[in-house]
Amino acid sequence: MTRRYVVQDDSALTRRKGKSREREPKCEPNLLFFSDYESGNLLRVKPLNDGIEYEISLRPDTLADQYRNWFYFSCLGSKPNQRVVFSVVNFSKQRSLYRDKMTPLVRSRSKPHLGWTRLPPRNCFYYKSSRHGGQYLLSFVFTFDGGENEVYDFAYSFPYPYTKLQKYLDGLQRACCCGKPDQSFTLERSLLCRTNQMRRVDLVEIRTGGGSRHPLVHLGSGAKPARSKRIGAGGSKSAAAARSSKGRQERPVVAVTGRVHPGETPASFVIQGLLDFCTSDQEDAKHLRQCADIVVVPMLNPDGVFLGNYRTDSTGVDLNRRWDCPSKEMEPSLYWTKELLRKIDGEDGRRLDIFIDVHAHSTCKRSFMFCNPPKSLEISALGSEPEMRERERDYKTMDALRKVLIFLEFLDMYMLEFSLQTCRWDIDSHKVGSARRALEKTLPETLCYTFEASFFHDIAGFSQADASGQHEQATQGAVNTEKGYIRMGEQLGRALSHYYRSLERF
């Protein structure tokens, strides 16, 4: 969050210096800028060309100058039909979906029913500017249609602040706990821990039947972990639930985390859609609840979200490089999430089956997964024939690959925006501290994924199967919106349901 704004007006200086300059300004820069609210980001504004153009500088992430991507600011004081060019001049990333038809969002506060709308592509330009030393600039033209008291908000993508999550979770809790007394499942929301700036890190668990089961309720606030009781409250055991690598009945748990990177706002809409689906009356949702418990930590970095950062927390740290050995004091949300997942997997009667960390990608035009490649398998107890060993190794490798890919195939089937072909095996050395890579070491039996929701999908003309297997044509208007990202979360849940259904056949 930026608590101050600065408008640099160097037109007077220019006029003093340039005696030869005869032309007087046509009008004075008249717009007033501010961003002193949750998730706001704006550093400086410089009017040019007599107030026809405004150069926007983004505030770097807290204590991390290298990250400048997210913007969210407001202005007022416009004249009716005033036309202005805004140019964002200090992005830290050069590659951007702004060169692939993505455009910024605008909202007029006097027309809340309209919500956020994307600026038309014909009014937006992403280009290399020689005037700015070869830096890529985003310039967009906007015509104000209200009076001088009307406030307009501009943003990189749909904002999803910390308070919005709190309100959403409050509503979800009310709907699940108070609205339906005959509820066949339990939704439990608890405080996993508090951040350095004392914001809540929420934990949501959805399971069939009643009673508290997860072992770390309020652990972050000092309580000792309460060893959970044996599972068994309600819910029929499916074939998937009975499957166990430890040779005993264990109920699968699917864990989902999000918003470790605060500027990646589509991740929050996806998680909202997943929670909506998991608590719905849809048949696929009921089936998923029968098969698995769902554990969600929807916002791992609420401080960074509140401050309007793109990638770091309040101390300038990219938390998704700290999962290997998170500090209880400095990275409490990571520490307690990791503890939670370890405890769940170690519980009698449960195992952590799938882990998905939800992000958003700023350069890829389709949503996809980063996956951990199966480890090279040590086969020691096989026959001495090299050919036999080779064949056995191939079979085991194929089996491990199939295990990773089968869920992705369901995602590809149900989520319009997802592309199986775009998914990547990832062993980059600089990502060893990411959630997916670090948890693989702690929980080798768990399928660990990083889901990357594209900030802007270019998918006109694609089709997908809906819940009934019918194919529907993609329309660009239905994607890249708040509803579109929420629907992606619902499809993530549907794919999970069908994944477990497929396991029942074996």
Ligand SMILES: [Zn+2]
């Ligand atoms: Zn990310």
